[in-house]
Each structure stands twice: as C-alpha cells, then as structure tokens.
Amino acid sequence: xxxxxxxxxxxxxxxxxxxxxxxxxxxxxxxxxxxxxxxxxxxxxxxxxxxxxxxxxxxxxxxxxxxxxxxxxxxxxxxxxxxxxxxxxxxxxxxxxxxxxxxxxxxxxxxxxxxxxxxxxxxxxxxxxxxxxxxxxxxxxxxxxxxxxxxxxxxxxxxxxxxxxxxxxxxxxxxxxxxxxxxxxxxxxxxxxxxxxxxxxxxxxxxxxxxxxxxxxxxxxxxxxxxxxxxxxxxxxxxxxxxxxxxxxxxxxxxxxxxxxxxxxxxxxxxxxxxxxxxxxxxxxxxxxxxxxxxxxxxxxxx
Amino acid sequence: xxxxxxxxxxxxxxxxxxxxxxxxxxxxxxxxxxxxxxxxxxxxxxxxxxxxxxxxxxxxxxxxxxxxxxxxxxxxxxxxxxxxxxxxxxxxxxxxxxxxxxxxxxxxxxxxxxxxxxxxxxxxxxxxxxxxxxxxxxxxxxxxxxxxxxxxxxxxxxxxxxxxxxxxxxxxxxxxxxxxxxxxxxxxxxxxxxxxxxxxxxxxxxxxxxxxxxxxxxxxxxxxxxxxxxxxxxxxxxxxxxxxxxxxxxxxxxxxxxxxxxxxxxxxxxxxxxxxxxxxxxxxxxxxxxxxxxxxxxxxxxx
Numbered sequence: 253x254x255x256x257x258x259x260x261x262x263x264x265x266x267x268x269x270x271x272x273x274x275x276x277x278x279x280x281x282x283x284x285x286x287x288x289x290x291x292x293x294x295x296x297x298x299x300x301x302x303x304x305x306x307x308x309x310x311x312x313x314x315x316x317x318x319x320x321x322x323x324x325x326x327x328x329x330x331x332x333x334x335x336x337x338x339x340x341x342x343x344x345x346x347x348x349x350x351x352x353x354x355x356x357x358x359x360x361x362x363x364x365x366x367x368x369x370x371x372x373x374x375x376x377x378x379x380x381x382x383x384x385x386x387x388x389x390x391x392x393x394x395x396x397x398x399x400x401x402x403x404x405x406x407x408x409x410x411x412x413x414x415x416x417x418x419x420x421x422x423x424x425x426x427x428x429x430x431x432x433x434x435x436x437x438x439x440x441x442x443x444x445x446x447x448x449x450x451x452x453x454x455x456x457x458x459x460x461x462x463x464x465x466x467x468x469x470x471x472x473x474x475x476x477x478x479x480x481x482x483x484x485x486x487x488x489x490x491x492x493x494x495x496x497x498x499x500x501x502x503x504x505x506x507x508x509x510x511x512x513x514x515x516x517x518x519x520x521x522x523x524x525x526x527x528x529x530x531x532x533x534x535x536x537x538x539x540x541x542x543x544x545x546x547x548x549x550x551x552x553x554x555x
Numbered sequence: 556x557x558x559x560x561x562x563x564x565x566x567x568x569x570x571x572x573x574x575x576x577x578x579x580x581x582x583x584x585x586x587x588x589x590x591x592x593x594x595x596x597x598x599x600x601x602x603x604x605x606x607x608x609x610x611x612x613x614x615x616x617x618x619x620x621x622x623x624x625x626x627x628x629x630x631x632x633x634x635x636x637x638x639x640x641x642x643x644x645x646x647x648x649x650x651x652x653x654x655x656x657x658x659x660x661x662x663x664x665x666x667x668x669x670x671x672x673x674x675x676x677x678x679x680x681x682x683x684x685x686x687x688x689x690x691x692x693x694x695x696x697x698x699x700x701x702x703x704x705x706x707x708x709x710x711x712x713x714x715x716x717x718x719x720x721x722x723x724x725x726x727x728x729x730x731x732x733x734x735x736x737x738x739x740x741x742x743x744x745x746x747x748x749x750x751x752x753x754x755x756x757x758x759x760x761x762x763x764x765x766x767x768x769x770x771x772x773x774x775x776x777x778x779x780x781x782x783x784x785x786x787x788x789x790x791x792x793x794x795x796x797x798x799x800x801x802x803x804x805x806x807x808x809x810x811x812x813x814x815x816x817x818x819x820x821x822x823x824x825x826x827x828x829x830x831x832x833x834x835x836x837x838x839x840x841x842x843x844x845x846x847x848x849x850x851x852x853x854x855x856x857x858x
Contacts, residue, residue: 419724420750421724421748421749421750445724445725445782446724446748446749446750447721447724447750447782447785448781448782449785450784450785450788451785454784478748478754479748479751479753481757482754482789485753485788486785486788538753538754
C-alpha cells in the first residue's frame, strides 16, 4: 500500500519561503500560499488556512525565517495572540532546547519533523494492535494524515476498518479534510452530521473513537475541537473506548487554558447570504478530562 | 405585544388550492407553492417544503381537496410512504371521527385547526409558569411558532427569556426557521452549532430545554429530529429539565416506528459542489424515551 495525504506535511519550507496548503479551500482546490513575512504568517494562522500539525510547522518555520528580525519571544507571543488555545510556548521551548545543544534553528526544526513523523507511524502501529479486528472508527475534526497511517497499520495487522467521520461544524474539517484525505486513498469512510453521533453509538455501529488533541496536560486531560466533549460523554455512557493522539503535554490545569472564541460569522460558513444573521455563540474548543479517555497516545512516549 | 410567525400556519386552503410556505427557501425568500393535485402535494411533502405542523395541514387539506378522487386510505398510505415516521394514520382517524359525527371534511379540519391553535396557546402559558424567572432556553429544530407563543406567555408572567438555538444539521431548521421567526419578532436569541450544546450545558448557561416532537406514544417516549437524543442524554447528565410539546400520542412501542432515512445528498446541503461526495449516513429522527423527558405538554390534555 502506498497511501499519502498532503495534510501529513501541510506546511513546507522551500527556497526561503514558507509554503502553506490552504485548508480552507479544500477539498475543492489544492492551493498553496507563499509566506515571506511574519505578518502574513500570522494572518494565515488566524484565518485558519492551516491548523493542528500545520500550526506547529508554520510556527517553527516562522522562527527559522524571521528570528533574524524578531526575537523568538515576540514571535511566540504573536502566535499565542492569534490562537490562544494552542501551546506555542511549548514549541518555543523545544527550539530553545535545540539551540542550547549548539544546533541552528533549521536543524532543530528538521530533526523535530523527521522524528515526529517516525513517532506518528509508531503510535499508529500501537493503536492498530489494540483496535478490534473489524474496527468501526468514529472520528472528529482532522488529525493530519494520522488516520492514514492508522489504516495502513490496521491492514498490516490483517484488520479491517471503516471510518465514520463527524462533519465537525462550523468549519467542517471532518467533511473537508478527513473525508477528503481518506476517500482519495480509497479508505472506507462515511460522513455524518455531528448530531447523528449518538444515534450511531446507540445502534452499536461504532466500536472505537479516535481523535486528535490541540492541547494535553500531565494529568491526561485534553483540549480538542468543539464537539469532542459531547462525544466523550456519550462514549463513556455507551462504553465505547476513546483513543486520543496527543502531542507534548503541558504542566497546567486544563481549566486555566484560554478557550478561543472565534468570529461569529464562521458559524454561518457555507450558508449563503450569511449577513442576515447577527447573533451566535462560538466557543471553538472542548475540554475533555482524563477520565473520559481510554488511552492517550502521547507522541513523546514513542522513542 | 403583537408577535407572529408565518410558520404558525405554514399551509392554508384558499380558493380551492393548497398554499404551502416553502420552508426550504427560508429565511432568504418567503415563497409560497400552489398545490392543485395529490401528486404535487406528495412531492411537496417528500422534498420537505413543509414539515411538522405543516405536515398535519397539508395532509388534512389534501383529504379535503382530493378525497372525491381518491379514498382516504389511499391518500393516507401515500403520505406514509413519503414520510414514514410521521403519524398520518392518526390524523386520518381524526377525520373519520368527524365524518361519523355528520360533519363534512372541511368543517372537521377547520375546527381541528382552530382548536389546535387555542390549545397551543394554553400549553405555552402552562410551560411559561414552570420556567425560571430568567429562562435560558435551549431548543432544536423548529416548533412552528410555538416558541413565540411561549415568549409572549413568559413576558405576560413578567419573566425574561433568551433562546439558544441549535442549528439542527443537515437541514438547518434551527438556523433557517427558528432563528428567523424569533429574530424577526425581536425575541432575544442566539444561534449555535449542534456540537456546541454540551459546552453550554457544562458552563451552566442553559436552564431549560424546549423541543417539539414528531411522534409520541402513551408511555411518554417521543421521536424527534435527529440530535434530540444526544441533547436528552446530556440534559439528564447535567440535570437540565427537558420540556417537549407533543401531539396526539399513539398506542405503539416507539421501537416499532420506522425511522426515516433521508437521501444522502442532504447531508451535504449548503456545501458547494456536493457532487464530489458520495458516502454518508443519514438517519433523520431520534427516539427519546420517556425517562429523559421532564414534562410532555401533550396537546389533547388542554381542553
């Protein structure tokens, strides 16, 4: 099998420019944005042209590209201002650690990415061993190609899998990213609306849930896309295991992390003439406490 | 206060034609469809141009208009074929009851509608008495203007209210119908995505839930728009009361009612170029057992 998703590496550094896959145009157009200034990098971040692992990459490459002009602390603060829920200070510490060892920023970043990809594959293999022989996997939002690694690992264990993808309103990352990357690799998958999840769980059509996480702490709590908390509560009730791919955990009480409130207009994305609406609510992340999570697959645990 | 929603009477009989408010075009255009054949009535039903109380009205008026050409049983069966979860046989029995009393169909229907509207107002008043002084009401889908009666009744009791409207994917009845009818009457309301409901409940921002029901049985179970079951489960966990406006209950085990599966394309409504997607799941109703419901406001209990 030779499976691939452009979302595995949604941001690249090429000829002194940061090249970003514009995820907001997916799945209709596979378009790339060139970044040659910090301002533009911050705009790309804020407007969610890239997210999740793309946020790691755009931050790292911005540090590589613009740390001659701006201090690392300044770049970090500006990134945090745009997307407060994501742990950019942690990433900044990783860079500083590398610098202390005498490497330059580009070396640190390249080593990080290479190792990260290796570890993603390892944890996909570990999860594949645990999942049922015929896995009906519910997922939410998008984990940047890791479900493709998971599917490959499942097949290598002789297991079957179907992915049930919750569309993930309002940005529809489930529909636009996960459904797109799985179906273009001919991986069996079905799309559903977020409010149909409980029905599938009740009917016994799902035997495991796999999600990513935007933040994790040492206690095992995570923060992930809005909708994840409801999913976790329902999963616990129906005794369906919830597996979460997490990154480097922070030593912080999860309740002290700022939950980003995004612009109201986004609630009306994909609805024509959205300007007639004015009042909505839009918290964009959910906190999920450790007790709801069957197993965290913490990336740094894979060496 | 003089509040009104066209959804209170979405279907009318005028000059020997059935006039149907096209709910699929709301909130952008207030357009009406003229029906002069049973075929067209069935098409309007199947394509969800009208729903909920509109289904009652289009069925009744079709019987008035077309029972010279088709037996009542035939009309009823054809309606059931289009939307199997709705209780058309019950409506048919109501008509038969009136005929037995010597009334003609049009009289029976007109009396039914007049009485139904009176009872809707009465139950809104009863619910208003129970709700908190400052009611933060979560709602799903659309209950054909009854929230307007509820708001009016709340104000008459000297109570305040804000409605939090779950958008209700995939058809977005919450956004397109409920948000529209409340905001055009300047009733305080906020829209949210279905997957954000648990977050609001967790934060304590909701103190009651009000929904309608497509079906109800004598035990107190209901069937309503997909998403209602998840809402009910979460409400129970967070101890938030759930009030349901129900119609005439059937003497049936709720599990024996057919849950309509609607066309997959509808999952992709409001997403451009939907034709690139092929595989989705779309159960369109949820069963909610009696134990999740704090109080059913059954229309026939109001005399």
